[in-house]
Amino acid sequence: MSSTIYYFGQFELDPAGRRLRQDARPVSVEPRAFALLCYLVEHRDRVVPRQELIDAVWNGEPATDAALATGLRTVRLAIGDSGREQQFIRTVHRRGYQFVAPTTTAPTGSGPAAEPTTAVTPAGGTAGDTNAGSRDMIRFCRTADGTRIAWAATGTGPPLVKTANWLSRMDLERTTPLFAHWFEGLTRGRRLIRYDERGSGLSDPRSSFTLDEWIEDLDAVADAAGLDRFPLLGVSQGGPLAVAYAARRPERVSRLILNAAYARGRLARARDAAEREEANLDLRLSLAGWNAHNHSFQRFLTAQFFAESPPQRWDELNSYQKRAVPAASGAKFLEAQSRLDVADLARQVACPTLITHSRDDPRIPVSEAAELADLIPDSRLVIFDGRNHLLTPEEPAWPAFLAELYAFLAE
Missing domain, CATH: 1.10.10.10 (Winged helix-like DNA-binding domain superfamily/Winged helix DNA-binding domain)
Known part of the structure; x- marks a missing residue:
C-alpha cells in the first residue's frame, strides 16, 4: 500500500x-x-x-x-x-x-499542504494532457482577514475576471454539463480567472457573509493573479458584487459585463408588506427543500434558474449546489443575497458597462436589468429572448451573449 x-x-x-x-x-x-x-x-x-x-x-x-x-x-x-x-x-x-x-x-503523517495546488482535468481529458487551455491549476490565496480563497486561471490571453456567484465549487464546475460551456465560451483568446468565495466550494467555510468580505475575496484573487486592471464579469448574484467592486475600485476595472444581474436583492427591493412576504416565502420554501431534502421544494428554487429546461437539469443543479456548500451556509448565502443593495454604488460606476438579460427570466425580472442600465451612467442594455436565468448552450441567447461580450471587450 x-x-x-x-x-x-x-x-x-x-x-x-x-x-x-x-x-x-x-x-x-x-x-x-x-x-x-x-x-x-x-x-x-x-x-x-x-x-x-x-x-x-x-x-x-x-x-x-x-x-x-x-x-x-x-x-x-x-x-x-x-x-x-x-x-x-x-x-x-x-x-x-x-x-x-x-x-x-x-x-503519511504530514497532513495536507497548507496552500496546495491542484491540477483539474475536464471530462474527456487526461491527467497527462499538456494543452495549457485544457487544465486548471487551482491555487489558494489569503484575504486581508486571513480567509483562504481557492482560485484558478483557464486559457491564455488578456484577462477576464469572473466574480463568484451562487455556490461555486471549482473542482466540479468545469466538468459538469451545467457550466462546461461557460469555459469554452469565455476562454476564446482570453485568460479566465475565477474563484470560490468564502463559505463556498474549496474556500474556507464562514458563518456570515457581507459585501465588504466578498470584495476582499476579489481583491485577494486579483492580487494573486498579478492583475492591475481588468474587465470584470458578474453573473446573477455575482452582478451586485461586480457593480460594487467597479464603484469602489475604479482604478482596477476597465470594463464591466453584467448578465442576469440586479442592483437590489428581493428583500431589499420589496416595496410593501405583500412583496416582503413574497420574498420571505421564496426564501423559506428554498430553505425548506434544502434542509428537508424534499424533491418538490428543491425544484422550486432550481426551476427558476433553468425555467426553459427539462426537470433533469433542475435536479442536476440541486445535486451540484449541495456538494458546493453545506445547507446551513447555503441558507446564509440566500438571505445575504436577498438583502444586497448596490443601487447607490451603481451610480458611481465610471467604466463602460454591458448589461444583458433574458426577457422572461423568472428568478430576476428583466426590470432589474433596466434599473441597472438606468443607474449606471455609461451602460448599454441588451435583452435576449428566453426564460432561463442561467444561459444554456442550446438556446439562441447563449451565442448572442458571447457575440455581445466579445464585441464589447474589443471596443
Whole structure:
C-alpha cells in the first residue's frame, strides 16, 4: 500500500493506514471496495482496464465483470458518486475506469499542504494532457482577514475576471454539463480567472457573509493573479458584487459585463408588506427543500434558474449546489443575497458597462436589468429572448451573449 495520503473533495484516503475519512469522520468501506478505490486513485493518471483492476484487487482469485461492477458501486456509494454523475470515477466505454477528481497528496503523517495546488482535468481529458487551455491549476490565496480563497486561471490571453456567484465549487464546475460551456465560451483568446468565495466550494467555510468580505475575496484573487486592471464579469448574484467592486475600485476595472444581474436583492427591493412576504416565502420554501431534502421544494428554487429546461437539469443543479456548500451556509448565502443593495454604488460606476438579460427570466425580472442600465451612467442594455436565468448552450441567447461580450471587450 502507498505511504501517501490523498485528498479529494471532502475526503482523505490513507491506503497504508487503510482509512477513508470524510470531513475528518471515518467512512466504512469493505476491504475489496477500499482496495479498488486505492488502486484507481494511485493510477489516476490513466484509464485502468477492467482486467487490470480485477488482477490487482482480486490477486489471482476468480472474479467476474459483475463482481467488479458490484465493487465499484460500493466505492461510489462510499464517496457519494454515482454511475450517472461520475464526479469521482469515470467509466470509459470499452476501456475501463479512471479516477478523475482533482487530488492533492501529502506523505503519511504530514497532513495536507497548507496552500496546495491542484491540477483539474475536464471530462474527456487526461491527467497527462499538456494543452495549457485544457487544465486548471487551482491555487489558494489569503484575504486581508486571513480567509483562504481557492482560485484558478483557464486559457491564455488578456484577462477576464469572473466574480463568484451562487455556490461555486471549482473542482466540479468545469466538468459538469451545467457550466462546461461557460469555459469554452469565455476562454476564446482570453485568460479566465475565477474563484470560490468564502463559505463556498474549496474556500474556507464562514458563518456570515457581507459585501465588504466578498470584495476582499476579489481583491485577494486579483492580487494573486498579478492583475492591475481588468474587465470584470458578474453573473446573477455575482452582478451586485461586480457593480460594487467597479464603484469602489475604479482604478482596477476597465470594463464591466453584467448578465442576469440586479442592483437590489428581493428583500431589499420589496416595496410593501405583500412583496416582503413574497420574498420571505421564496426564501423559506428554498430553505425548506434544502434542509428537508424534499424533491418538490428543491425544484422550486432550481426551476427558476433553468425555467426553459427539462426537470433533469433542475435536479442536476440541486445535486451540484449541495456538494458546493453545506445547507446551513447555503441558507446564509440566500438571505445575504436577498438583502444586497448596490443601487447607490451603481451610480458611481465610471467604466463602460454591458448589461444583458433574458426577457422572461423568472428568478430576476428583466426590470432589474433596466434599473441597472438606468443607474449606471455609461451602460448599454441588451435583452435576449428566453426564460432561463442561467444561459444554456442550446438556446439562441447563449451565442448572442458571447457575440455581445466579445464585441464589447474589443471596443
